[in-house]
Amino acid sequence: xxxxxxxEEVITVEKALxxxxxxxxxxxxxxxxxxxxESYGRILSxxxxxxxxxxxxxxxxVDGFAVAAFDTFGATEGMPAYLNIQYEILMGEEPDCELKKxxxxxxxxxxxxxxxxxxxxxxxxxxxxxEKMMEVVKPVAPRxxxxxxxxxxxxxxxxxxxxxxxxxxxxxVLAGLGITDIWxxxxxxxxxxxxxxxxxxxxxxxxxxxxRDINSYNLTGLILNEGAVPLLxxxxxxxxxxxxxxxxxSLEDSDMVLxxxxxxxxxxxxxxxxxxxxxxxxxxxxxxxxxxGKPLIGGIINGVPIFGLPGHPAAVTVCFEIFIxxxxxxxxxxxxxxxxxxxxxxxxxxxxxxxxxxGREEHIGVALEERNGEVWAIPILGKSGLITTQIKADGxxxxxxxxxxxxxxxxxxxxxx
Amino acid sequence: xxxxxxxEEVITVEKALxxxxxxxxxxxxxxxxxxxxESYGRILSxxxxxxxxxxxxxxxxVDGFAVAAFDTFGATEGMPAYLNIQYEILMGEEPDCELKKxxxxxxxxxxxxxxxxxxxxxxxxxxxxxEKMMEVVKPVAPRxxxxxxxxxxxxxxxxxxxxxxxxxxxxxVLAGLGITDIWxxxxxxxxxxxxxxxxxxxxxxxxxxxxRDINSYNLTGLILNEGAVPLLxxxxxxxxxxxxxxxxxSLEDSDMVLxxxxxxxxxxxxxxxxxxxxxxxxxxxxxxxxxxGKPLIGGIINGVPIFGLPGHPAAVTVCFEIFIxxxxxxxxxxxxxxxxxxxxxxxxxxxxxxxxxxGREEHIGVALEERNGEVWAIPILGKSGLITTQIKADGxxxxxxxxxxxxxxxxxxxxxx
Numbered sequence: 132x133x134x135x136x137x138x139e140e141v142i143t144v145e146k147a148l149x150x151x152x153x154x155x156x157x158x159x160x161x162x163x164x165x166x167x168x169e170s171y172g173r174i175l176s177x178x179x180x181x182x183x184x185x186x187x188x189x190x191x192x193v194d195g196f197a198v199a200a201f202d203t204f205g206a207t208e209g210m211p212a213y214l215n216i217q218y219e220i221l222m223g224e225e226p227d228c229e230l231k232k233x234x235x236x237x238x239x240x241x242x243x244x245x246x247x248x249x250x251x252x253x254x255x256x257x258x259x260x261x262e263k264m265m266e267v268v269k270p271v272a273p274r275x276x277x278x279x280x281x282x283x284x285x286x287x288x289x290x291x292x293x294x295x296x297x298x299x300x301x302x303x304v305l306a307g308l309g310i311t312d313i314w315x316x317x318x319x320x321x322x323x324x325x326x327x328x329x330x331x332x333x334x335x336x337x338x339x340x341x342x343r344d345i346n347s348y349n350l351t352g353l354i355l356n357e358g359a360v361p362l363l364x365x366x367x368x369x370x371x372x373x374x375x376x377x378x379x380x381s382l383e384d385s386d387m388v389l390x391x392x393x394x395x396x397x398x399x400x401x402x403x404x405x406x407x408x409x410x411x412x413x414x415x416x417x418x419x420x421x422x423x424g425k426p427l428i429g430g431i432i433n434g435v436p437i438f439g440l441p442g443h444p445a446a447v448t449v450c451f452e453i454f455i456x457x458x459x460x461x462x463x464x465x466x467x468x469x470x471x472x473x474x475x476x477x478x479x480x481x482x483x484x485x486x487x488x489x490g491r492e493e494h495i496g497v498a499l500e501e502r503n504g505e506v507w508a509i510p511i512l513g514k515s516g517l518i519t520t521q522i523k524a525d526g527x528x529x530x531x532x533x534x535x536x537x538x539x540x541x542x543x544x545x546x547x548x
Numbered sequence: 549x550x551x552x553x554x555x556e557e558v559i560t561v562e563k564a565l566x567x568x569x570x571x572x573x574x575x576x577x578x579x580x581x582x583x584x585x586e587s588y589g590r591i592l593s594x595x596x597x598x599x600x601x602x603x604x605x606x607x608x609x610v611d612g613f614a615v616a617a618f619d620t621f622g623a624t625e626g627m628p629a630y631l632n633i634q635y636e637i638l639m640g641e642e643p644d645c646e647l648k649k650x651x652x653x654x655x656x657x658x659x660x661x662x663x664x665x666x667x668x669x670x671x672x673x674x675x676x677x678x679e680k681m682m683e684v685v686k687p688v689a690p691r692x693x694x695x696x697x698x699x700x701x702x703x704x705x706x707x708x709x710x711x712x713x714x715x716x717x718x719x720x721v722l723a724g725l726g727i728t729d730i731w732x733x734x735x736x737x738x739x740x741x742x743x744x745x746x747x748x749x750x751x752x753x754x755x756x757x758x759x760r761d762i763n764s765y766n767l768t769g770l771i772l773n774e775g776a777v778p779l780l781x782x783x784x785x786x787x788x789x790x791x792x793x794x795x796x797x798s799l800e801d802s803d804m805v806l807x808x809x810x811x812x813x814x815x816x817x818x819x820x821x822x823x824x825x826x827x828x829x830x831x832x833x834x835x836x837x838x839x840x841g842k843p844l845i846g847g848i849i850n851g852v853p854i855f856g857l858p859g860h861p862a863a864v865t866v867c868f869e870i871f872i873x874x875x876x877x878x879x880x881x882x883x884x885x886x887x888x889x890x891x892x893x894x895x896x897x898x899x900x901x902x903x904x905x906x907g908r909e910e911h912i913g914v915a916l917e918e919r920n921g922e923v924w925a926i927p928i929l930g931k932s933g934l935i936t937t938q939i940k941a942d943g944x945x946x947x948x949x950x951x952x953x954x955x956x957x958x959x960x961x962x963x964x965x
Binding site: 167168169179185186187188194221222223224225226240241242243282283284290291298299300301302303304305306307308309310311327328329330331332334337338339340341342344345346347348349350351352353355356369440443444448475476477478514517518520521522544547548 | 578584585587588602603604605609638639640641642643657658659660695699700701707708715716717719720721722723724725726727728738744745746747748750751754755756757758759760761762763764765766767769770771786855856860861865874892893894895931935936938964965
């Protein structure tokens with residue numbers, strides 16, 4: 132992974148992702164059964180078919196009168212149709228009446244149509260004459276203001292596909308069909324290893340020259356946001372045997388392993404060495420044309436993805452968004468179909484000229500601001516090692532690989548936090 | 549709330565929101581202390597100041613050599629500066645050396661600068677001659693590749709404001725500052741009451757004419773997504789005393805009360821009556837110029853917001869997004885500043901002509917699709933009472949109040965689910 136001059140050879144983000152995905156185990160995660168009330172945000176491991184027609188009876192979509200449409204044909208304000216209010220449909224009950232010619236039944240939204248009725252006249256288009264008679268001033272067509280039995284979903288029809296992430300409305304529909312138990316994929320587990328001789332836990336005293344562990348906390352939140360389970364393994368010295376042992380142990384209980392830091396000279400090589408020594412194919416790339424995030428190491432050990440992340444917190448966030456997030460989605464069983472629906476990006480105008488080196492994709496923290504109805508992205512500038520810049524940002528603007536920079540006012544894509 | 553002809557008078561969404569917000573209790577939620585590891589997504593109830601300079605020492609942002617910048621001035625490939633590699637800075641340790649003229653110290657990213665050094669030369673801009681000597685081929689300016697002590701945050705500086713919702717990177721920064729316990733607001737609690745004589749729980753047998761409770765499940769997920777606590781109160785008959793009792797009880801343990809359904813004729817008036825009878829000001833609007841969602845009732849009982857939602861699941865989702873979400877954010881203590889940052893909307897081209905009545909804001913379910921690098925919104929059409937249309941949608945396109953519709957290819961705003 133080094134060129135003739137000993138420099139690390141970097142590859143594009145696209146290529147790096149391809150290397151990771153083509154080496155991932157094709158196995159889908161194990162599944163488990165859950166109550167729907169515990170399944171918000173979970174991913175379906177089996178297709179769901181409608182067990183019945185939905186709705187299972189023809190129902191009104193408005194408040195008004197169930198009628199035979201024929202009886203209203205030609206009705207106008209000046210020449211209304213007169214109908215007898217013969218019945219009232221009670222909610223939740225199957226009407227036992229049958230409309231005859233010239234008859235109507237009072238019905239509410241959701242009420243079941245009686246026999247002899249094929250449409251509903253809205254209350255607004257009627258005029259009451261007395262308790263037993265009304266005028267219809269506007270005709271209805273057959274099926275107007277009615278949902279037919281099975282119109283929403285037919286019995287046996289696939290309504291939600293395997294690999295779908297369940298949103299509130301999806302769970303609502305399952306409840307509507309009487310489906311209260313479903314099969315979902317287990318959440319992927321992701322180990323977090325912090326390395327670096329200078330790193331101390333945030334609740335312990337600190338000496339000059341040391342820094343507190345930021346990345347474990349940042350990664351924990353990022354992993355939780357993806358619906359996965361973070362496993363905090365702790366802080367480890369930059370030594371081959373120590374790192375090797377903890378990575379080996381982590382491979383036993385994790386679907387992915389993340390190693391951050393290793394910022395002392397040579398530490399990056401320790402991570403790469405461990406990945407290469409523990410299984411095949413080992414390191415699949417070392418260095419990407421991404422800023423921040425260039426030193427990223429990507430590897431696969433017997434189907435399990437493992438990343439060696441740079442120590443800078445801002446770089447960790449970018450590497451997570453670009454690489455780890457999509458690998459986690461794949462490990463979670465999310466279908467390809469839903470994959471791209473999960474991106475939260477917006478277009479905004481950049482508020483400053485930004486230069487960028489060609490041949491690398493650059494990600495810049497931006498605050499968003501509305502100016503005359505347009506969204507502007509204000510770059511949060513600062514040295515790459517600063518961490519509070521990330522607090523001030525609402526998202527990251529992306530300058531693509533082949534661009535030399537962007538000019539004030541140009542449209543950029545912003546990935547929202 | 550009725551005009552001379554007895555029709556319900558509707559108001560705009562803007563006006564309705566104003567009525568609700570101006571009657572809300574100005575009280576902020578109670579606060580509680582939490583460990584940062586349990587605070588992802590929570591809202592700060594106090595400003596957080598930096599307890600120390602961050603970093604608390606001047607550190608290198610690159611791998612290379614700590615130098616006095618002066619010693620490198622004028623250096624070029626042809627005329628390099630020669631420096632003695634006198635020391636190596638170990639990670640996590642305070643160097644006890646002091647550079648003299650012509651001396652350099654090997655340093656890694658994050659390493660602490662020794663006395664006498666004010667910049668770092670990147671490894672790439674040096675050439676090793678032997679173990680003790682190297683060439684610098686490019687000059688550095690003072691402070692180049694260095695983060696000064698306090699450059700990230702000064703001791704006493706406010707780094708996160710009260711009302712901020714904690715993202716992963718924010719928790720990372722707190723860890724970096726050694727802040728492990730913080731004060732956050734309690735999550736707002738929101739009661740869900742399902743009403744309607746025809747509604748049955750999804751795990752129970754159903755008779756023709758009855759429907760299963762969809763809205764409680766949809767609302768539970770929507771409330772959870774906002775970081776609030778849903779309190780499921782059950783399904784109730786459309787009767788004044790029953791509804792009054794459960795609303796009264798719910799006001800005791802909730803920060804907001806939601807009543808769905810009440811679809812039998814006259815049930816809407818029961819909800820409005822109960823809201824008016826239980827406290828001041830009672831109903832503040834009854835009907836909004838919104839589709840779906842027109843029959844929405846908004847009320848305040850002694851500072852506590854209460855909504856009477858229509859029974860249609862699609863209308864429930866829209867009313868939640870437009871009204872309940874923003875009230876919940878306010879109840880959660882989120883600062884106004886952060887309020888608008890929470891919207892997830894994108895612009896897309898609509899794939900079909902859609903007509904709309906002027907004088908109402910219309911929300912249409914859309915599936916998103918990429919065509920030649922542009923996002924298109926494909927309307928999911930269907931009668932308003934259908935529920936599977938919501939499964940097929942990725943978001944809702946908005947046709948504003950004063951528009952008569954949109955034409956194919958026109959840009960619309962889409963609120964993502």
